[in-house]
Amino acid sequence: MPGLLDAAITRALPLLPKPVVWRVARRYIAGTRREDALGTIGRLNAAGMVATVDLLGEHARDPAEADAAVAEYAEVLREIRRGNLRSNISVKLTHFGLKTDAAGCERRMRGLLEEARSLGNFVRIDMEDSSCTDATLALYRRLRSDFENVGPVLQAYLRRTPEDARSLLGGPPLNVRICKGIYREPPEIAWKAHDEINRNYLLVLEALLNGGASVGCATHDEPLAEAAIAMARRLRISPERFECQMLLGVREDLSARLEASGQRVRIYVPYGEEWHAYSIRRLRENPRIARYVLRALFR
Template identity: 35%
Template sequence: MTGLGDALSNPLRPVILTAAKSDAVRRVVTAAPPTRRIVDRFVAGNTRADAVAVATQLLGSGRGVSVDHLGENTLDVGQARVIVEEYCDLLTDLGKLEELTPETFRGAPAVEVSVKLTALGLSLGSDGSKIALDHAREICAAAQNVGAWVSIDAEHHTVTDDTLAIVRELRIDFPDVGAVVQAYLRRTEGDCRELSGPRSRVRLCKGAYDEPESVAYRDRAEVDASYLRCLQILMDGDGYPMVASHDPAVVTAVDPLAAVAGRGRSDFEHQMLFGIRDVEQVRLAGAGRRVRVYVPYGSQWYGYLMRRLAERPSNLRFFLQSLLSRD
């Protein structure tokens, strides 16, 4: 769930995102034994079994899940096929958890998978869009067979046009495919209007990549204001808004916006990341809100971890304390 966290709240964010591109930094971080401690906080584990175990626990607590097999920027069609097969096997396993569906999700799938199109081959040259579309169709069909949803994750702005074009193609045969948009991009208000038609699902997050000012708001207040404008567009639209934010101000704003738009509690959902604000997730679910938790798993956790550290000072403090601790 790219950008679910509250981007720009960490003053070291640009430095961390730059370091995330460094092979030298990657080697140091991944080799440090304490790193596993913070990875375990944000990532369900390396294997599909780990992800299913966490999903089982979350469904039992009254929350839904959106499971993501970590990986992006695949440059080999064979590796893309491996990822597709992993998602299909994952969906088979998740489909067996239907009896754990929380009461708040009756009428909507409590199980979803999130997919990055660059993991499916979007970056594979001139044929990338077709390869990614065909692979995404296969995953959508597998999800449909077990009654699950699929959302197509947002990535760097350079692939936004291709990503949304593929979403539109997928929705012809799979109308419930979710689109993910990032409020820090200047284009996103228009994308929200276009994407929020009948039966559509749109996940709105703030954004987690390091984008240039020419395409993205860089000031935190501007991002927050854009998020609320986009959220109002989605609430006023005909689709199903997925409010992906941990920001208390956003969480507080949801109910009034929904009420003005005439929406009940089953007409939208909150989404938050595994390992962040768990108490708040439980509180919202206990109050009868639909809450879906983004559950990443897999060995390709480095880029995801660095984005989480860049989003919130508290995440970075936790990481540094883990590195300094001998326990």
């Protein structure tokens, strides 16, 4: 019964009033303002964890919106430096105009990477849906030939990922995040079953670690995280080449436990006014969605 209810509520999520979604999704978002994100990073740092900040938003509607996103990220980088915080940033290329103005997107990324480099920081390029994969990896390669402080994300659910990993390892030293992948992709291009995705995840992870990459292992799947940590130990990967990554508000028990065991943990900290689409994606992944939504509705 809870399974059916969870499925029904998951389907109805886009129809829920925004204030209800906000109440349920609040724990996944640092807040709407830059200060909220900086405060959250400070708290995570104090608890021994590092962070990566995401200004929520994707698919910029016009150049002004893309420019504003870059300017906000640049300010975040400066604040991170001013506050001596331990955090880098995560960006989505469609937020900078990838689909509408590819040249502008590249120019904006180059500007941001210059700024990050001058502040000794790093920019992670999140991976979006499969219509962006080729353009994202191509732009990453061009940027990586001029900047060391940039890294891509690979999604274990995509069938093409082992080949992408091989090809990226053939280039300059690679700093990559691996995750399962969040978008709805057709079975022709994506594994669908949990076990297949996890098998691909570990195969790609092993290739990346053996190939000399620095890897951020993003997952809340406890057995998968444990297997990844065991693999890094078995391959004698130095601590600066391997970290676990999790999303704000998800499996905080697990991130705290891993941190306490000496494992480096990075928390993804999203903030901003554009919290709705991200929140819906997170809620869809919550196995106890019905409980949370019903509690918020009747409170």
